[in-house]
Amino acid sequence: MDKKKGSLLSYRPDIKVVDATVRDGGLVNDFRFSDDFIRDLYAANLKAGVDYMEFGYKASKDIFREEDFGPWKFCDEDAIRSIVGDNDTDMKISVMADVGRCDYKRDIISRADSAIDLYRIATYINTIPAAIHMVEHCKNMGYEATINIMAISNAKEAEIDEALELIGKSPVDGIYLVDSYGSLYMEQIEELADKYLAMAEKYDKFVGIHAHNNQQLAFANTIAALTRGISYLDATAGGMGRGAGNCSTEQLLGFLKNPRYDIIPILKFLEKHIEPLKRSGIIWGYNVPYLLTGQMNRHPRSAIAATREERIDFLNFYLELSDKD
Amino acid sequence: MDKKKGSLLSYRPDIKVVDATVRDGGLVNDFRFSDDFIRDLYAANLKAGVDYMEFGYKASKDIFREEDFGPWKFCDEDAIRSIVGDNDTDMKISVMADVGRCDYKRDIISRADSAIDLYRIATYINTIPAAIHMVEHCKNMGYEATINIMAISNAKEAEIDEALELIGKSPVDGIYLVDSYGSLYMEQIEELADKYLAMAEKYDKFVGIHAHNNQQLAFANTIAALTRGISYLDATAGGMGRGAGNCSTEQLLGFLKNPRYDIIPILKFLEKHIEPLKRSGIIWGYNVPYLLTGQMNRHPRSAIAATREERIDFLNFYLELSDKD
Numbered sequence: 001m002d003k004k005k006g007s008l009l010s011y012r013p014d015i016k017v018v019d020a021t022v023r024d025g026g027l028v029n030d031f032r033f034s035d036d037f038i039r040d041l042y043a044a045n046l047k048a049g050v051d052y053m054e055f056g057y058k059a060s061k062d063i064f065r066e067e068d069f070g071p072w073k074f075c076d077e078d079a080i081r082s083i084v085g086d087n088d089t090d091m092k093i094s095v096m097a098d099v100g101r102c103d104y105k106r107d108i109i110s111r112a113d114s115a116i117d118l119y120r121i122a123t124y125i126n127t128i129p130a131a132i133h134m135v136e137h138c139k140n141m142g143y144e145a146t147i148n149i150m151a152i153s154n155a156k157e158a159e160i161d162e163a164l165e166l167i168g169k170s171p172v173d174g175i176y177l178v179d180s181y182g183s184l185y186m187e188q189i190e191e192l193a194d195k196y197l198a199m200a201e202k203y204d205k206f207v208g209i210h211a212h213n214n215q216q217l218a219f220a221n222t223i224a225a226l227t228r229g230i231s232y233l234d235a236t237a238g239g240m241g242r243g244a245g246n247c248s249t250e251q252l253l254g255f256l257k258n259p260r261y262d263i264i265p266i267l268k269f270l271e272k273h274i275e276p277l278k279r280s281g282i283i284w285g286y287n288v289p290y291l292l293t294g295q296m297n298r299h300p301r302s303a304i305a306a307t308r309e310e311r312i313d314f315l316n317f318y319l320e321l322s323d324k325d
Numbered sequence: 326m327d328k329k330k331g332s333l334l335s336y337r338p339d340i341k342v343v344d345a346t347v348r349d350g351g352l353v354n355d356f357r358f359s360d361d362f363i364r365d366l367y368a369a370n371l372k373a374g375v376d377y378m379e380f381g382y383k384a385s386k387d388i389f390r391e392e393d394f395g396p397w398k399f400c401d402e403d404a405i406r407s408i409v410g411d412n413d414t415d416m417k418i419s420v421m422a423d424v425g426r427c428d429y430k431r432d433i434i435s436r437a438d439s440a441i442d443l444y445r446i447a448t449y450i451n452t453i454p455a456a457i458h459m460v461e462h463c464k465n466m467g468y469e470a471t472i473n474i475m476a477i478s479n480a481k482e483a484e485i486d487e488a489l490e491l492i493g494k495s496p497v498d499g500i501y502l503v504d505s506y507g508s509l510y511m512e513q514i515e516e517l518a519d520k521y522l523a524m525a526e527k528y529d530k531f532v533g534i535h536a537h538n539n540q541q542l543a544f545a546n547t548i549a550a551l552t553r554g555i556s557y558l559d560a561t562a563g564g565m566g567r568g569a570g571n572c573s574t575e576q577l578l579g580f581l582k583n584p585r586y587d588i589i590p591i592l593k594f595l596e597k598h599i600e601p602l603k604r605s606g607i608i609w610g611y612n613v614p615y616l617l618t619g620q621m622n623r624h625p626r627s628a629i630a631a632t633r634e635e636r637i638d639f640l641n642f643y644l645e646l647s648d649k650d
Contacts, residue, residue, distance in 0.1 A: 186545060223510060268640050270637075271640065314593075
């Protein structure tokens with residue numbers, strides 16, 4: 001058990017903070033952020049010492065209609081460059097691509113012609129081979145790449161072992177532990193972290209964590225993961241993200257001891273953009289329906305609907321969830 | 326490090342759930358709950374398998390004026406009996422008494438004449454001797470008693486050791502680890518838990534945890550504490566409590582595996598009482614000012630004021646907090 005890395009006073013130079021506000025937060029508002037929001041977030045992340053900023057998804061326009069979403073669903077090069085120019089900074093640019101929803105051979109161009117540094121390939125455990133094809137393309141194009149296995153709380157142990165072995169042998173740089181349903185407790189995160197890290201050490205990869213806040217454990221699980229040795233830590237300003245949202249950047253930066261990180265630019269961003277966004281009626285964050293989908297290890301979609309309808313008939317909601325088995 | 330007690334599938338029969346909704350929640354609304362609220366909470370706790378229900382404080386009417394508070398600031402026997410009768414149930418009744426704010430020799434009568442089972446003596450570390458006097462009185466009167474050392478995050482290690490030794494030698498039944506400022510991380514909770522548990526084992530006491538949610542770690546810290554061996558777990562319906570509030574009963578009961586606990590009566594109580602209370606304008610729960618007082622290990626009073634004033638100038642708030650040193 002005692003594999004703790006670092007202490008509360010020291011810091012680990014391998015830690016990377018990945019801001020996923022636009023990407024996961026975009027799931028709440030269909031990626032319709034003002035240019036001002038994106039520009040100020042980029043500036044805030046830079047000043048705060050954030051290592052990667054994820055701009056959104058590389059979704060295929062053959063599958064999703066442009067008029068249904070803001071630009072960050074598609075992350076055209078022009079859109080990113082309108083914010084970052086040549087991104088002549090120490091902060092890297094990340095974009096997520098979903099297996100089956102990205103025409104990667106067409107849309108993921110050579111890194112030499114791109115402002116993007118990292119592609120994160122989101123996959124379920126049964127589409128790992130397709131994810132690896134995408135990774136191979138990204139690596140051939142010159143990018144850093146990760147595989148983010150979603151909904152891991154529903155995967156069987158043998159499946160996870162097999163998936164990790166396949167991924168280990170691929171050219172991917174890193175693998176993410178993703179608690180899509182916000183259902184995992186710290187003890188489970190630690191066990192999975194150990195499993196992922198064992199593969200990572202064997203094949204020289206890094207491991208990341210992306211937590212959801214259904215049970216108000218996103219920050220706690222992120223701490224548990226990093227204490228175990230996980231180094232890429234996802235966070236979002238104000239915890240903005242689908243459903244119950246994520247570990248918040250302001251929580252995480254307050255915890256990390258590396259003096260390169262600074263919470264102040266994030267506090268200013270919260271004032272200027274996140275609070276107004278909330279007051280405009282964009283809703284995310286912990287509530288009882290999310291707690292219940294988390295406890296029962298379910299996709300949050302029913303809780304998202306319950307939240308939208310402002311349901312407080314929690315017992316009915318609980319019984320509906322139980323009935324679906 | 327590896328002193329884990331229990332697993333995610335097993336349960337510990339020594340666990341006791343202590344509902345502190347009225348007592349800690351009363352700090353939010355000056356203990357002005359409707360009789361209906363208290364009656365329904367009592368019934369819900371009974372059905373949910375809660376082990377102790379704390380009704381409020383035993384505050385001295387020489388210090389606090391009755392007209393300034395609801396009845397649960399004082400917990401007169403008649404008030405408690407109007408709800409519980411003779412409390413002919415398996416659930417025990419708890420009341421908190423603050424050192425220096427309770428005329429215990431006058432107001433804490435013989436248990437034979439009382440509906441109360443447990444007195445929890447709340448103290449700062451520098452008033453432990455006075456707390457022990459109160460405990461001796463409570464034990465002489467026939468009650469169970471605990472000492473709850475508040476603001477432990479501000480105590481020095483040597484002080485804690487000395488305090489625990491004094492408490493160990495007293496007739497107290499249990500001692501509480503109290504994260505008053507919501508500033509502690511799981512690792513610190515685990516270290517303190519080990520310290521408290523070592524004393525407890527030596528002197529045959531139990532240990533409890535009372536967590537606050539300033540950093541959204543109340544539930545996580547409660548899990549960390551119980552995994553370490555702490556057995557008395559405070560929770561409140563909807564997390565209702567001062568400032569950022571507490572570990573919520575609905576989170577905790579969803580985690581505990583003992584079939585004696587049932588989340589359903591709590592869900593019904595949330596629907597009927599907690600949601601309407603929130604909608605009536607009674608405010609508690611996590612926000613950025615609470616996060617910042619937690620991160621900086623400060624009393625939440627400035628964040629309570631900021632919340633009341635609906636301040637979102639987080640940077641100014643942060644700078645004010647920093648300036649106070």
